[in-house]
Amino acid sequence: MAVVSATITGKHRTSSSVRRRRPGVPVVLDQGGAKCFVRLEGEVNITLAVELKTVLLQALASGKELLVDLERATEVDVTALQLITALDRAARRSGIRVALAGRVPAEILTDVVDGGFGEFPISTEPGVKGG
Amino acid sequence: MIDQYKQAFQEEAREVLVELESALLALNENRGDKELVGRAFRALHTIKGSGAMFGFDELAAFTHNLENAFDEVRNGRLETTAELINLSLTALDQIKALLEESGGQAASATSAEILTRLRELTGKAETHPVKAPPAAIAVPVAAPQGAANDWRIRFVPGPDLLRGGTNPLLLFRELKQLGKLRNIATTATIPTLEEMDPQLCYISWDMVLTTPAAREAIADVFIFVADSCELTIEPATENASSVAPASSVVPTSEAAAPAPQKGKYPSYGRRAYDSPDTASSIRVPAAKLDQLVNLVGELVTVQARLGVVANRGDDPDMVTISEEVERLTSALRENSMSIRMLPIRATFERFRRLVHDLARDLRKEVELSIEGADTELDKTVIDQLSDPLMHLIRNSMDHGIESPQERLAAGKRPCATLHLSARHSGASVLISVADDGAGINAKAVRERAVEKGMIAPDAQLTEPEIFSLILAPGFSTAKQVTDVSGRGVGMDVVRRSVEALRGTIDIASKPSSGTSVTLRLPLTLAIIDGLLVRIGSAYFVLPLATTLECIELTREDVEKTNGKHVAYVRGEIIPYIRLREYFQLRTERPEREQIMVAETEQGRYGFVVDQVLGDHQTVIKNLGRFYRHIQIVSGATILGNGSVALILDPHRLVQEAIRTISADPRADLRAQNPHGRRVAV
Numbered sequence: 126m127a128v129v130s131a132t133i134t135g136k137h138r139t140s141s142s143v144r145r146r147r148p149g150v151p152v153v154l155d156q157g158g159a160k161c162f163v164r165l166e167g168e169v170n171i172t173l174a175v176e177l178k179t180v181l182l183q184a185l186a187s188g189k190e191l192l193v194d195l196e197r198a199t200e201v202d203v204t205a206l207q208l209i210t211a212l213d214r215a216a217r218r219s220g221i222r223v224a225l226a227g228r229v230p231a232e233i234l235t236d237v238v239d240g241g242f243g244e245f246p247i248s249t250e251p252g253v254k255g256g
Numbered sequence: 257m258i259d260q261y262k263q264a265f266q267e268e269a270r271e272v273l274v275e276l277e278s279a280l281l282a283l284n285e286n287r288g289d290k291e292l293v294g295r296a297f298r299a300l301h302t303i304k305g306s307g308a309m310f311g312f313d314e315l316a317a318f319t320h321n322l323e324n325a326f327d328e329v330r331n332g333r334l335e336t337t338a339e340l341i342n343l344s345l346t347a348l349d350q351i352k353a354l355l356e357e358s359g360g361q362a363a364s365a366t367s368a369e370i371l372t373r374l375r376e377l378t379g380k381a382e383t384h385p386v387k388a389p390p391a392a393i394a395v396p397v398a399a400p401q402g403a404a405n406d407w408r409i410r411f412v413p414g415p416d417l418l419r420g421g422t423n424p425l426l427l428f429r430e431l432k433q434l435g436k437l438r439n440i441a442t443t444a445t446i447p448t449l450e451e452m453d454p455q456l457c458y459i460s461w462d463m464v465l466t467t468p469a470a471r472e473a474i475a476d477v478f479i480f481v482a483d484s485c486e487l488t489i490e491p492a493t494e495n496a497s498s499v500a501p502a503s504s505v506v507p508t509s510e511a512a513a514p515a516p517q518k519g520k521y522p523s524y525g526r527r528a529y530d531s532p533d534t535a536s537s538i539r540v541p542a543a544k545l546d547q548l549v550n551l552v553g554e555l556v557t558v559q560a561r562l563g564v565v566a567n568r569g570d571d572p573d574m575v576t577i578s579e580e581v582e583r584l585t586s587a588l589r590e591n592s593m594s595i596r597m598l599p600i601r602a603t604f605e606r607f608r609r610l611v612h613d614l615a616r617d618l619r620k621e622v623e624l625s626i627e628g629a630d631t632e633l634d635k636t637v638i639d640q641l642s643d644p645l646m647h648l649i650r651n652s653m654d655h656g657i658e659s660p661q662e663r664l665a666a667g668k669r670p671c672a673t674l675h676l677s678a679r680h681s682g683a684s685v686l687i688s689v690a691d692d693g694a695g696i697n698a699k700a701v702r703e704r705a706v707e708k709g710m711i712a713p714d715a716q717l718t719e720p721e722i723f724s725l726i727l728a729p730g731f732s733t734a735k736q737v738t739d740v741s742g743r744g745v746g747m748d749v750v751r752r753s754v755e756a757l758r759g760t761i762d763i764a765s766k767p768s769s770g771t772s773v774t775l776r777l778p779l780t781l782a783i784i785d786g787l788l789v790r791i792g793s794a795y796f797v798l799p800l801a802t803t804l805e806c807i808e809l810t811r812e813d814v815e816k817t818n819g820k821h822v823a824y825v826r827g828e829i830i831p832y833i834r835l836r837e838y839f840q841l842r843t844e845r846p847e848r849e850q851i852m853v854a855e856t857e858q859g860r861y862g863f864v865v866d867q868v869l870g871d872h873q874t875v876i877k878n879l880g881r882f883y884r885h886i887q888i889v890s891g892a893t894i895l896g897n898g899s900v901a902l903i904l905d906p907h908r909l910v911q912e913a914i915r916t917i918s919a920d921p922r923a924d925l926r927a928q929n930p931h932g933r934r935v936a937v
Binding site: 210 | 418419421423424425428429432437439440441443446447448449450452454455457458459461462463
């Protein structure tokens with residue numbers, strides 16, 4: 126299964142290995158399977174905003190069901206929340222389903238609720254418990 | 257966090273520290289002034305909050321304790337004593353060290369020592385802000401107590417808020433520490449994914465905070481972002497739940513999101529924070545500005561060449577283009593030079609601390625007054641001014657100003673005044689350091705100079721000439737060398753620095769009334785407006801700012817004055833200097849010459865030249881160290897035809913002419929000019 130990862134320099138790398146998390150790459154796009162995964166790791170803040178937008182647009186262009194994985198994220202700031210909100214809207218318009226792939230760390234969820242978002246901009250994939 | 261944001265924080269924090277220092281020093285003079293306590297508190301709060309946000313955890317923790325102390329002061333539980341101010345100033349130095357992250361273990365030890373002293377003073381235990389990585393904001397000062405009120409808060413960040421490194425989520429965390437927070441984000445304004453600039457902030461927030469804290473405490477949370485947002489904090493009169501302007505349903509999609517209400521919330525476009533005085537300034541590294549000015553300098557030189565070439569031919573289009581380029585170059589030059597102009601305020605304000613510390617160490621009472629702090633001058637000049645001003649202040653406080661007892665005995669106020677002032681005068685700026693101390697003892701200076709072999713025992717010196725002896729290296733009349741001054745190094749530094757800036761020093765002093773040292777400095781060191789003149793085949797430039805008018809001098813006029821070097825201009829006698837003779841240029845004198853009348857420190861003087869060619873944008877080039885001692889020339893410039901013209905310093909030219917004639921016993925050509933000064937004619 127091919128893993129395409131967008132690094133912060135925007136370069137695309139191809140690996141022939143099976144799905145594998147590349148340590149230290151904060152934004153990873155994995156669209157090799159039936160679903161398209163966007164994995165975010167560490168501090169997802171303004172320093173990654175431009176790259177995250179690029180990756181989300183690529184994910185959307187794949188036309189596949191989108192899953193956003195935040196399990197390994199330690200921080201999600203307003204830039205990321207805006208992008209995820211915009212992704213959700215765009216996906217709905219195109220009839221694409223978008224959901225969270227796993228649990229959202231409790232600290233992030235607290236920030237999101239206190240930040241006036243009520244809950245995370247996209248809902249959790251059925252069968253996965255949030256927080 | 258990336259270094260770029262850290263650096264931006266450091267730069268901003270340095271400015272906040274200047275504000276804090278000024279507030280503390282002012283507070284020292286007006287103990288109990290609530291406004292000043294508030295200023296100090298807000299500065300500390302800003303540094304703490306933003307420090308934590310940018311990963312300066314030690315700085316945030318340290319500042320947090322000092323902030324606590326000022327909260328006690330704010331609430332009337334702690335008094336502003338001299339001890340507290342002094343300790344706060346020491347703590348401020350420590351914050352500076354932590355900000356530069358240069359202290360290491362020694363810095364931690366100093367922090368601990370200061371906090372121990374602070375604890376003794378406040379009687380409170382040291383507290384630590386809650387660390388909530390990765391970028392936490394410290395907990396507020398103290399959990400507010402009393403009856404809780406509902407506050408309606410509307411927070412509309414400017415689009416660039418996030419780019420400045422601010423994360424609004426951290427502000428909400430801090431608000432939550434004050435009480436119960438209900439928050440609604442308006443996300444309907446987020447554009448489509450394709451259209452959005454991911455670094456801009458598109459969201460605004462409406463909150464209801466139930467807290468016993470005062471409005472001030474709530475506003476304090478937003479201090480760091482106050483300039484880049486619209487913020488409304490008002491008491492909620494109705495039921496809090498009905499206050500929220502957006503629906504309580506969380507907007508997760510376009511359909512669910514409340515539509516922005518027209519007129520109620522301004523659209524993303526121009527808002528209050530976009531007003532020119534807040535959003536229109538940017539930070540630029542000084543080196544880039546220097547580069548810009550250098551490039552403009554090169555452009556001015558090339559433009560002059562273009563002008564010469566265009567006028568040589570007979571192509572009218574070429575002439576038009578050349579004139580257009582000249583106009584644009586001139587505008588560009590003025591613009592780029594104005595970018596480098598800074599008010600001297602920050603430099604002056606920095607000395608408040610020096611005066612405070614020195615007064616404490618020397619056990620003297622000194623009040624610093626500042627005038628003309630908004631006077632602008634070139635950044636390069638400001639940068640090089642700090643050292644000489646510091647030495648002048650140290651000198652004045654150590655030698656000039658007397659102890660309170662001595663002052664009382666002399667019938668003066670025990671508290672001395674040190675006055676720092678700046679003002680423009682033509683193309684120069686005058687910076688003065690004046691005190692009302694004992695004044696310079698001219699007799700002692702003279703004796704010391706004779707003792708050191710600097711002057712002959714029978715030398716006839718005027719008072720200003722005697723005073724200028726104190727500028728010589730190693731000269732000191734101080735009986736004791738103190739930590740502050742007395743080694744005779746300081747005034748030499750002043751002289752060297754001011755000369756390097758092509759400035760002059762004027763010292764005036766009266767026994768028991770005080771001393772005033774005035775530095776005359778050029779406004780800029782890069783490009784000036786000059787007047788190009790010719791004598792034979794030699795070209796010179798005179799600064800346009802000092803030039804008053806140009807009059808003709810015929811042989812007939814010269815005969816009328818019996819060969820004396822004076823001209824009558826509308827009934828006024830103007831002495832003049834013949835530059836041809838002064839520079840010993842062996843060329844034929846034309847029938848009609850021209851006198852450039854200039855305003856100098858010694859009064860109005862004329863400079864006789866063959867021809868005035870017109871105004872000239874003059875890029876100042878240094879003559880190099882071999883010519884540094886030639887003071888009548890302030891530099892050179894390259895003309896359009898590739899030749900070099902010397903830039904003359906009219907003040908020095910006149911001074912030098914007077915000195916030459918005064919020193920020559922055979923010179924009897926002396927007269928009194930209309931301004932009462934001795935002149936050479």
